[in-house]
Amino acid sequence: MVSARIAHAARVVVSIAASAVLVASAGCDRAGHPPGTIQVDFEISPLSTDPRIGTDAASSRLNELIFDSLMKIDRNGEFVGDLAERVERPTPTEIIFHLRREVRFSDGRELTARDVKYTYESIENPELRSPKRASLKELKAIEAPDDFTVVMTTANPYAPALEMATEGIVPDGTPPPLKSASAGPPGSGPFMMLSFTRDETAKLERNPLHKFEPNSPAAILIKIVPDATVRALELAEGVCDFSGNNLEADVLPWLRAHPFLKISATPGTTYKYLSFNFRDARLRDVRVRRAIAYAIDRATIVKSMLRDSARVATGLLAPENWAYDGDVTAYPYDPERSRQLLDEAGYPAGADGMRRLQIDFKTTPEGARLAEVFQAMLQRVGIALNVRTVEFATYYGEIQSGNFEMTSLQWIGINDPNQYYMVFNSTQTPPGMNREYYSNPALDRLVEAGMRTIDVDERKKIYAQVQRLAADDLPYVSLWWSDNVAVMNRRLANFEPYPNGSLRSLATLTLQGPGGAEPSR
Amino acid sequence: MIKYLMRRLVSIVPVALGVATLTFAIIHLVPGDPVVAMLGDSAAPADIEGMRHQLGLDRPLLTQYATYLGGLAIGDLGESTSYRKPVAQIVSERFPATIELAAAGMFVALLIAFPLGIVAGSNPGGAADMGAMGFAILGISIPHIYLGPLLMILFSLDLRWLPLTGRGGFAHLVLPAMTLGTALAAIIARMLRHSLIVVRASDYMRTAIGKGLSPRAAIVRHGLKNAMTSVITIIGLQMGSLLSGTLITEMIFSWPGLGRLLIGAIGARDYPLVEGCVLTFAMTYVVVNLATDVVYALVDPRVRIS
Numbered sequence: 007m008v009s010a011r012i013a014h015a016a017r018v019v020v021s022i023a024a025s026a027v028l029v030a031s032a033g034c035d036r037a038g039h040p041p042g043t044i045q046v047d048f049e050i051s052p053l054s055t056d057p058r059i060g061t062d063a064a065s066s067r068l069n070e071l072i073f074d075s076l077m078k079i080d081r082n083g084e085f086v087g088d089l090a091e092r093v094e095r096p097t098p099t100e101i102i103f104h105l106r107r108e109v110r111f112s113d114g115r116e117l118t119a120r121d122v123k124y125t126y127e128s129i130e131n132p133e134l135r136s137p138k139r140a141s142l143k144e145l146k147a148i149e150a151p152d153d154f155t156v157v158m159t160t161a162n163p164y165a166p167a168l169e170m171a172t173e174g175i176v177p178d179g180t181p182p183p184l185k186s187a188s189a190g191p192p193g194s195g196p197f198m199m200l201s202f203t204r205d206e207t208a209k210l211e212r213n214p215l216h217k218f219e220p221n222s223p224a225a226i227l228i229k230i231v232p233d234a235t236v237r238a239l240e241l242a243e244g245v246c247d248f249s250g251n252n253l254e255a256d257v258l259p260w261l262r263a264h265p266f267l268k269i270s271a272t273p274g275t276t277y278k279y280l281s282f283n284f285r286d287a288r289l290r291d292v293r294v295r296r297a298i299a300y301a302i303d304r305a306t307i308v309k310s311m312l313r314d315s316a317r318v319a320t321g322l323l324a325p326e327n328w329a330y331d332g333d334v335t336a337y338p339y340d341p342e343r344s345r346q347l348l349d350e351a352g353y354p355a356g357a358d359g360m361r362r363l364q365i366d367f368k369t370t371p372e373g374a375r376l377a378e379v380f381q382a383m384l385q386r387v388g389i390a391l392n393v394r395t396v397e398f399a400t401y402y403g404e405i406q407s408g409n410f411e412m413t414s415l416q417w418i419g420i421n422d423p424n425q426y427y428m429v430f431n432s433t434q435t436p437p438g439m440n441r442e443y444y445s446n447p448a449l450d451r452l453v454e455a456g457m458r459t460i461d462v463d464e465r466k467k468i469y470a471q472v473q474r475l476a477a478d479d480l481p482y483v484s485l486w487w488s489d490n491v492a493v494m495n496r497r498l499a500n501f502e503p504y505p506n507g508s509l510r511s512l513a514t515l516t517l518q519g520p521g522g523a524e525p526s527r
Numbered sequence: 528m529i530k531y532l533m534r535r536l537v538s539i540v541p542v543a544l545g546v547a548t549l550t551f552a553i554i555h556l557v558p559g560d561p562v563v564a565m566l567g568d569s570a571a572p573a574d575i576e577g578m579r580h581q582l583g584l585d586r587p588l589l590t591q592y593a594t595y596l597g598g599l600a601i602g603d604l605g606e607s608t609s610y611r612k613p614v615a616q617i618v619s620e621r622f623p624a625t626i627e628l629a630a631a632g633m634f635v636a637l638l639i640a641f642p643l644g645i646v647a648g649s650n651p652g653g654a655a656d657m658g659a660m661g662f663a664i665l666g667i668s669i670p671h672i673y674l675g676p677l678l679m680i681l682f683s684l685d686l687r688w689l690p691l692t693g694r695g696g697f698a699h700l701v702l703p704a705m706t707l708g709t710a711l712a713a714i715i716a717r718m719l720r721h722s723l724i725v726v727r728a729s730d731y732m733r734t735a736i737g738k739g740l741s742p743r744a745a746i747v748r749h750g751l752k753n754a755m756t757s758v759i760t761i762i763g764l765q766m767g768s769l770l771s772g773t774l775i776t777e778m779i780f781s782w783p784g785l786g787r788l789l790i791g792a793i794g795a796r797d798y799p800l801v802e803g804c805v806l807t808f809a810m811t812y813v814v815v816n817l818a819t820d821v822v823y824a825l826v827d828p829r830v831r832i833s
Contacts, residue, residue: 051791053609132577135611137566139574183611204610205791206693206783231692231781235676240691243684399794403559437563437575 042224042517044247044498046509047237051205051230055190056183057174058129061137063418067509068208068228073174073193076103076122076156079421083275083326083505085168089117089175089194090156098163098460099146103171105154111177112198112213119150124178134182138173145170163458165465166422196513197226205230219500221516241267241493250492251276251507255313261493271315272503274490275324278316278416280380280483284443286411288363293351295480298412299337300344301387307379308486316486321473322417322425324487326505328462329423331470334477344387353388361388368410370398376414406436408443414485419506423469427453430481444481528824535817539810546809547599550802551592554793561608561796582608595802604806605799609792614803618785622807624694625773625784628707631700632769632776633762635708639666640715647716648723648754649746659716666713671772675706675779692781703780707772711765718761722754729753755826763819770808 039045048067054060057069070078078088087093090103109117126148129136146161160167176191183190189199196218197210208228212218229246231237238257240246242264251274253261261267280298282289289295304318323330345355353361365384369377374395381391391412396404404410417425428434431453432445449472456468476482490503499518502511562578579585583594598605604614647659669677682689682702689701726732727750735745774786785804792800 132574135565135578135581140566203783205787206781229693229781232778232787233676233781236679236692236779236781239676239679239684243687243691245691397793399559399564399796400557402563403557403796406560406563407558409558437572 039227040225043227044223044225044495044512044517045227045229045240045245046248046250046512047229047231047240047246047252049230049232049234049237049252052202052208054183055199055202055208056176056180057193058125058134058136058138058176058180059183063507067507069174069193070195070508070510071197071210071226071513072190072195072199073176074109074117074195075174076105076171077168078172078510079504079506079508081502081504083421084328085171085421089122090171093168095460099160101158101167101171103156103158105156107154109194110215111192111194112215113177113192114215115177115192117175117177117194118153119156120153121178122156122175123148123150124180125173125175128176128180128182129173142170163460165457165460166424169422169424200225219514219516221518222514223512223517226512238493241495244495247495247498248492248501248512249494250509251488251490253491253493255311255315255491258313258315258491258493266496267493268496270492270494270501270503271489273317273324273326273505274488274507275326275420275505276416276418276488276490276507277319277322277324277420278414278485278488279319279322280412280414280485281442281481283408283411284445284481285408289365289411291351292479293347294353294363295483296337297344297347297351297387298384298389299480299483300340300347301384301389302337302380302483302485303339303383304485305339307376311376311379312486312488315489315491317489319484319487321476321484322420322429322482323423323469323473324420324505327420327423329466329469331466331473333470334474336477337483341387348387348389355388359388360385360390363388364390364392366392366394366411368394368396368401368404368413370401371395372398373414380414405441408436408441416488421506423465423472424453424457426469426472426476427457430476442481446475446479446481449475449479532817532821535820539813539817542813543599543806543810544596546806547596547802548592550805551595551798554796554798554801555588555591559796561798564795564797565608595799599806604803607792607797607800607803609795609797609800614799617788617800618803618807621783621785621788624782625770625777625786626811627694627700628703628773628776628782628784629766629769631704632707632711632772635704636711636715639708639712640719643712643716644719644723644758645746645751648720648727649742651720651724656720660720663713663716666709669709671706671710671775672779674709675702675776678702678705694782703776703782706779707769707776710772711769714765715758715761719754719758722757723750726750726754752826756823759819759822759826763816766815767812770811 048064050064052060052065052068053062054065057073060066060069074089076088076090077085080086089105089109091106092104094102096102105119111117126142128134129138130142144160144164144167145158147159149157151157158167158170174193180191189202192198196213196216198213200209200211202208210226210228212224231240234252234254237246237249238253238261241249241261244266258269262269282295284290308314308316308318320332320334320336325332348361353363355361367377367380374393377393381393384391405413428439430440430444430449432450434440435443452468452472452475456465456472459465459468490505490507492501492503494501497518499516501515504510562575562584566574566578583591595605606612607614607617610617643659643662647656650656679691679702683691690699693699723746732745732750735749736742773784774790776782777784777786778790785807789801789804792804
């Protein structure tokens, strides 16, 4: 009697569930993309489709597919002309850009120097509330003497001035984002935005006025998928075609086992480091910092935890950078040397092997695993690392306000060695990027000279000294440069990775087999 | 009844005031700076101060609070600092997705809970009861963050029946609703089982069976209806966990609802948007509980609300 009733109840439940699934699956289209469309998963939504506003990585990745800039950074990390076909630097404070002709925005309007001037002036207009305004503080004036010439003038000789020439250009008269359509202004880049729904999707279609290779993607669907596991599942299911630098190292072997997926892992420039609060007397002692550097077994972390998806770093600049100099003091794993340094610094080990050195390590929930590794490694030399985990905005606020002792962060997209000025110069304390309140007059002089010296060979010599001094004095303990790891469907061919993680080559890759779009003119 | 409803509706005002005050205080107390989140840490101090002034963040906290309440009184939730749009507009765009998910989650919960609860409550201590309650314990124990990907692997990756993520048609709703509804189903099933056991021992059930009704018919016609009041109570109370469950579920399934909006707003220290989202969640909870009280009267004529 009982079993009959259970069987009946079970039949009812199963039939209801089966009906639900059948009804659901009847309307279910796997990827549901039109031919020639590729899906790219982002972990976070772009904040703005207006290139004058979006400084976050997702906005940058999206906007560089839609907007051209005067200059761009190529696959070797060098500045090359984008809208500019020729660049002159007649004086240390003046740069002249000669623009390409016949460039049009996707709405058909011709792009001229007026649009460039307008773009820069609107970024500098406080009413736009652009976060990019700060990056143009060295720009004194921008002029358009004719339709195809742009002249930038800086107040002082400013070596990294070309970095200012990488802003996406919008048409003259483009209103602030609030008053413009959600799809953003038209650009002259390879793609144009069809629609943008924040936290959901951005639909991009080829700009019909742009040249394409045969079989290049006709459209790109950028989908926002916050969960790393789900991004991996979407790749494995074949829904997503491309996911770059946003997957856990742990899932890569599983993804590699799927025959229709391929993984591109190339050296990257993202720099991971340990930093110290220099307002803490204990951490101002270089012997303590060096002891910590010797106690961290970076090679093992890279090999086991990161599954070889990074390279042990010597400084901010990766070997691909023109100013890189690897002839600096290295800190291989040496716990004995670490213990000696701590003894010298006045922290002898107690009977239990531990020292009077307890350091708070602030991190985010995502960073907790790595923090525990540091904790275990430092414990071996007698340092007690107290891991304090807080959510990102709180964490960032605390780092900004100097409420930390030790932490680990990363810099993404380092191109110019002037980054050394921004992070180590004693004038750049918060709200600047010298969050550690590091101060070293010798390094100050060098990074200031590097910023004001235009001659590349001279700069290279200056930054060789900077790298040596930074490696000796250790304001940061360099950890590693992360590789650029992209997982993609094998139907995507000719993907060319950029060291800074740029996705520009989504416009130049081609589709193999069915699904490739017809070439445009 | 109408008088009661009016009184309950008026009581929403102090609740809203309390929620608004608490949210305002908490989000302003935690470290983090909305202006730095907007402008980045390379912004010039003058720009940061200018922006702080523009957003009114340089005014005393009490003045900001009074301005916020003043806006609230006329239905103005302020402007989001990260979206640069009115909060009311953003919330109204995202709220339907969350309600859709919550309603579907509740539907799934009821769909699972009723058969389980009835089977278990009808035969306490039997094999069916053990099985149903075992399932219920499992349902309560599995966190959304684990259940979601498990369902994805089964129904999407292996069986290829349902889409993985996003909001679209009915098919997109099934997995997030199952994820959200399973734990709630377990709670409701346990409550229904308990109520049925109590009801089964009551005089009127004995009378009904004594008059010749089969035990099953007695439960369906009389027992279930009487067991419903406590189940409705638990449904109303669980609305809070259902709504908070949408936060995680929306993140896992890339569901563009209010929960994801709130998490993003907290990260960006978008004060007006956080306040708007929390207030919307709180008001939804209050309204659902009011509706629950009204439903009592409809289900059980012995209950008179006045």
